Amino acid sequence: SQTIHQWPATLVQPVGSPLSLECTVEGTSNPNLYWYRQAAGRGLQLLFYSVGIGQISSEVPQNLSASRPQDRQFILSSKKLLLSDSGFYLCAWSPGSPLHFGNGTRLTVT
Amino acid sequence: RKEVEQDPGPFNVPEGATVAFNCTYSNSASQSFFWYRQDCRKEPKLLMSVYSSGNEDGRFTAQLNRASQYISLLIRDSKLSDSATYLCVAYRGNQFYFGTGTSLTVIP
Numbered sequence: 006s007q008t009i010h011q012w013p014a015t016l017v018q019p020v021g022s023p024l025s026l027e028c029t030v031e032g033t034s035n036p037n038l039y040w041y042r043q044a045a046g047r048g049l050q051l052l053f054y055s056v057g058i059g060q061i062s063s064e065v066p067q068n069l070s071a072s073r074p075q076d077r078q079f080i081l082s083s084k085k086l087l088l089s090d091s092g093f094y095l096c097a098w099s100p101g102s103p104l105h106f107g108n109g110t111r112l113t114v115t
Numbered sequence: 116r117k118e119v120e121q122d123p124g125p126f127n128v129p130e131g132a133t134v135a136f137n138c139t140y141s142n143s144a145s146q147s148f149f150w151y152r153q154d155c156r157k158e159p160k161l162l163m164s165v166y167s168s169g170n171e172d173g174r175f176t177a178q179l180n181r182a183s184q185y186i187s188l189l190i191r192d193s194k195l196s197d198s199a200t201y202l203c204v205a206y207r208g209n210q211f212y213f214g215t216g217t218s219l220t221v222i223p
Contacts, residue, residue, distance in 0.1 A: 037209055039211070047215070048202075048213055048214070048215035048216060049159070049202070049213040051210065051211075054209065054210065056209055093156075095158055095159075099209075099211070101209075102146075102147050102206050103147070103149050103161050103164065103204075103206070103211075104149075104161070104204070104206075104211050105161070106158040106159055106160070107158065108157075108158055109157070109158045111156070
Protein backbone atom coordinates (compact mmCIF):
# COMPACT_ATOMS: atom_id res chain seq x y z
CA SER A 6 0.00 0.00 0.00
CA GLN A 7 1.03 3.60 -0.49
CA THR A 8 2.27 5.74 2.38
CA ILE A 9 3.44 9.32 2.66
CA HIS A 10 5.99 10.51 5.16
CA GLN A 11 6.48 14.12 6.14
CA TRP A 12 8.85 15.53 8.70
CA PRO A 13 9.38 17.13 11.10
CA ALA A 14 6.00 17.20 12.84
CA THR A 15 6.68 20.53 14.54
CA LEU A 16 9.27 23.20 14.00
CA VAL A 17 10.07 26.52 15.65
CA GLN A 18 12.36 28.77 13.64
CA PRO A 19 13.50 32.38 14.04
CA VAL A 20 12.71 35.01 11.43
CA GLY A 21 15.36 35.08 8.74
CA SER A 22 16.42 31.46 9.18
CA PRO A 23 16.28 28.90 6.35
CA LEU A 24 13.69 26.16 6.03
CA SER A 25 13.69 22.69 4.56
CA LEU A 26 10.70 20.37 4.82
CA GLU A 27 10.84 16.96 3.25
CA CYS A 28 8.17 14.59 2.05
CA THR A 29 8.50 11.11 0.58
CA VAL A 30 5.96 8.71 -0.85
CA GLU A 31 6.30 4.93 -0.82
CA GLY A 32 4.51 2.23 -2.72
CA THR A 33 3.81 4.10 -5.94
CA SER A 34 5.66 5.60 -8.88
CA ASN A 35 5.31 8.93 -10.68
CA PRO A 36 2.80 10.40 -8.24
CA ASN A 37 1.60 13.97 -8.47
CA LEU A 38 2.96 15.78 -5.40
CA TYR A 39 1.63 18.88 -3.65
CA TRP A 40 2.56 21.34 -0.90
CA TYR A 41 -0.28 23.14 0.88
CA ARG A 42 -0.25 25.62 3.72
CA GLN A 43 -3.02 26.24 6.22
CA ALA A 44 -2.78 29.36 8.37
CA ALA A 45 -4.49 29.26 11.76
CA GLY A 46 -8.27 29.17 11.29
CA ARG A 47 -7.97 29.42 7.52
CA GLY A 48 -8.48 27.20 4.48
CA LEU A 49 -5.90 25.24 2.53
CA GLN A 50 -3.67 27.23 0.20
CA LEU A 51 -1.90 25.38 -2.62
CA LEU A 52 1.75 26.43 -2.73
CA PHE A 53 3.35 24.09 -5.28
CA TYR A 54 2.57 20.98 -7.24
CA SER A 55 4.66 18.63 -9.34
CA VAL A 56 3.72 16.09 -11.99
CA GLY A 57 7.26 14.73 -12.41
CA ILE A 58 10.93 15.04 -11.46
CA GLY A 59 12.12 18.61 -11.84
CA GLN A 60 8.64 19.84 -12.83
CA ILE A 61 7.35 22.37 -10.33
CA SER A 62 4.34 24.65 -10.66
CA SER A 63 4.04 27.56 -8.26
CA GLU A 64 0.62 28.85 -7.36
CA VAL A 65 1.42 31.77 -5.09
CA PRO A 66 4.38 34.21 -5.31
CA GLN A 67 6.28 34.13 -2.04
CA ASN A 68 9.65 33.46 -0.50
CA LEU A 69 9.19 29.70 -0.66
CA SER A 70 10.48 27.28 -3.28
CA ALA A 71 10.01 23.60 -3.98
CA SER A 72 12.11 20.91 -5.59
CA ARG A 73 11.55 17.33 -6.68
CA PRO A 74 14.98 15.73 -6.93
CA GLN A 75 13.60 12.18 -7.07
CA ASP A 76 10.35 10.65 -8.26
CA ARG A 77 8.90 10.23 -4.77
CA GLN A 78 10.59 13.09 -2.92
CA PHE A 79 9.27 16.62 -2.61
CA ILE A 80 11.08 19.36 -0.69
CA LEU A 81 9.82 22.75 0.43
CA SER A 82 12.46 25.37 1.16
CA SER A 83 12.99 28.95 2.12
CA LYS A 84 16.19 30.96 2.36
CA LYS A 85 14.79 33.42 4.91
CA LEU A 86 11.60 32.81 6.85
CA LEU A 87 9.08 35.56 7.55
CA LEU A 88 6.63 35.71 10.45
CA SER A 89 3.83 35.25 7.92
CA ASP A 90 5.28 31.84 6.96
CA SER A 91 3.92 30.35 10.19
CA GLY A 92 1.29 27.71 9.56
CA PHE A 93 0.49 24.09 9.04
CA TYR A 94 2.33 22.71 6.00
CA LEU A 95 0.89 19.67 4.34
CA CYS A 96 2.45 17.47 1.71
CA ALA A 97 0.09 15.38 -0.37
CA TRP A 98 0.22 12.90 -3.22
CA SER A 99 -2.22 11.77 -5.83
CA PRO A 100 -2.29 9.05 -8.47
CA GLY A 101 -4.55 11.42 -10.39
CA SER A 102 -7.37 11.48 -7.92
CA PRO A 103 -8.10 11.67 -4.97
CA LEU A 104 -5.54 13.40 -2.77
CA HIS A 105 -3.78 11.83 0.22
CA PHE A 106 -2.10 13.96 2.85
CA GLY A 107 0.89 13.46 5.08
CA ASN A 108 0.63 14.22 8.78
CA GLY A 109 1.77 17.80 8.30
CA THR A 110 4.42 20.07 9.80
CA ARG A 111 3.37 22.77 12.20
CA LEU A 112 5.81 25.67 11.68
CA THR A 113 6.07 28.59 14.07
CA VAL A 114 8.28 31.47 13.03
CA THR A 115 9.32 33.59 16.00
CA ARG B 116 -14.72 34.26 -7.51
CA LYS B 117 -13.51 31.28 -5.49
CA GLU B 118 -13.40 27.89 -7.20
CA VAL B 119 -15.27 26.22 -4.36
CA GLU B 120 -17.51 27.92 -1.83
CA GLN B 121 -18.95 26.50 1.35
CA ASP B 122 -21.02 27.82 4.20
CA PRO B 123 -18.43 28.03 7.01
CA GLY B 124 -21.00 27.38 9.73
CA PRO B 125 -20.52 26.62 12.51
CA PHE B 126 -23.19 23.98 12.72
CA ASN B 127 -24.01 22.90 16.27
CA VAL B 128 -26.39 19.95 16.31
CA PRO B 129 -27.55 17.47 18.96
CA GLU B 130 -26.60 13.82 18.82
CA GLY B 131 -28.88 11.89 16.52
CA ALA B 132 -29.71 14.88 14.34
CA THR B 133 -29.46 15.00 10.57
CA VAL B 134 -27.28 17.74 9.14
CA ALA B 135 -26.60 18.81 5.55
CA PHE B 136 -23.68 20.72 4.13
CA ASN B 137 -23.75 22.46 0.80
CA CYS B 138 -21.02 23.48 -1.58
CA THR B 139 -20.88 25.16 -4.99
CA TYR B 140 -18.11 25.14 -7.58
CA SER B 141 -17.52 27.76 -10.23
CA ASN B 142 -15.82 25.87 -13.07
CA SER B 143 -18.05 23.53 -15.05
CA ALA B 144 -14.96 21.69 -16.32
CA SER B 145 -14.31 20.26 -12.86
CA GLN B 146 -13.95 16.51 -13.23
CA SER B 147 -14.26 14.92 -9.80
CA PHE B 148 -15.53 15.90 -6.39
CA PHE B 149 -14.80 14.82 -2.84
CA TRP B 150 -15.61 15.45 0.78
CA TYR B 151 -12.74 15.50 3.26
CA ARG B 152 -12.88 15.59 7.01
CA GLN B 153 -10.34 17.54 9.07
CA ASP B 154 -10.03 17.16 12.82
CA CYS B 155 -8.50 19.97 14.86
CA ARG B 156 -4.76 20.30 14.19
CA LYS B 157 -4.73 17.24 11.94
CA GLU B 158 -4.40 16.62 8.23
CA PRO B 159 -7.55 16.38 6.06
CA LYS B 160 -8.67 12.82 5.38
CA LEU B 161 -10.81 11.61 2.51
CA LEU B 162 -14.35 10.98 3.67
CA MET B 163 -15.91 10.04 0.36
CA SER B 164 -15.94 10.68 -3.34
CA VAL B 165 -19.04 12.24 -4.87
CA TYR B 166 -20.64 10.63 -7.90
CA SER B 167 -23.23 12.05 -10.27
CA SER B 168 -25.69 9.35 -9.33
CA GLY B 169 -25.25 10.10 -5.63
CA ASN B 170 -23.59 7.72 -3.24
CA GLU B 171 -23.94 6.55 0.31
CA ASP B 172 -21.48 5.27 2.88
CA GLY B 173 -23.23 4.27 6.08
CA ARG B 174 -24.70 7.41 7.64
CA PHE B 175 -23.16 9.66 4.98
CA THR B 176 -24.77 10.53 1.65
CA ALA B 177 -23.16 12.68 -1.03
CA GLN B 178 -24.93 14.25 -3.98
CA LEU B 179 -23.68 16.05 -7.08
CA ASN B 180 -25.75 18.27 -9.35
CA ARG B 181 -23.64 19.20 -12.37
CA ALA B 182 -26.31 21.41 -13.88
CA SER B 183 -26.39 23.60 -10.78
CA GLN B 184 -22.69 23.03 -9.95
CA TYR B 185 -23.70 22.01 -6.47
CA ILE B 186 -22.45 19.33 -4.08
CA SER B 187 -23.96 18.23 -0.81
CA LEU B 188 -23.17 16.00 2.15
CA LEU B 189 -25.85 14.62 4.41
CA ILE B 190 -24.99 13.11 7.78
CA ARG B 191 -27.72 11.12 9.49
CA ASP B 192 -27.87 10.11 13.15
CA SER B 193 -24.98 12.41 14.09
CA LYS B 194 -22.41 11.07 16.56
CA LEU B 195 -20.13 13.02 18.86
CA SER B 196 -17.24 11.66 16.81
CA ASP B 197 -18.58 13.43 13.70
CA SER B 198 -17.45 16.77 15.16
CA ALA B 199 -14.88 18.13 12.70
CA THR B 200 -14.48 20.47 9.74
CA TYR B 201 -15.80 19.15 6.44
CA LEU B 202 -14.05 20.26 3.27
CA CYS B 203 -15.59 20.22 -0.18
CA VAL B 204 -13.11 19.60 -3.01
CA ALA B 205 -13.25 19.88 -6.80
CA TYR B 206 -10.59 18.31 -9.03
CA ARG B 207 -9.58 19.61 -12.43
CA GLY B 208 -6.36 19.36 -14.41
CA ASN B 209 -4.12 17.85 -11.71
CA GLN B 210 -5.28 20.44 -9.20
CA PHE B 211 -7.54 20.08 -6.20
CA TYR B 212 -9.60 23.11 -5.21
CA PHE B 213 -10.66 23.20 -1.57
CA GLY B 214 -13.49 25.05 0.05
CA THR B 215 -12.70 26.78 3.32
CA GLY B 216 -14.59 24.11 5.23
CA THR B 217 -17.75 23.82 7.31
CA SER B 218 -17.37 23.34 11.04
CA LEU B 219 -19.63 20.80 12.74
CA THR B 220 -19.99 20.29 16.48
CA VAL B 221 -22.26 17.49 17.68
CA ILE B 222 -23.55 18.19 21.15
CA PRO B 223 -24.44 15.48 23.71
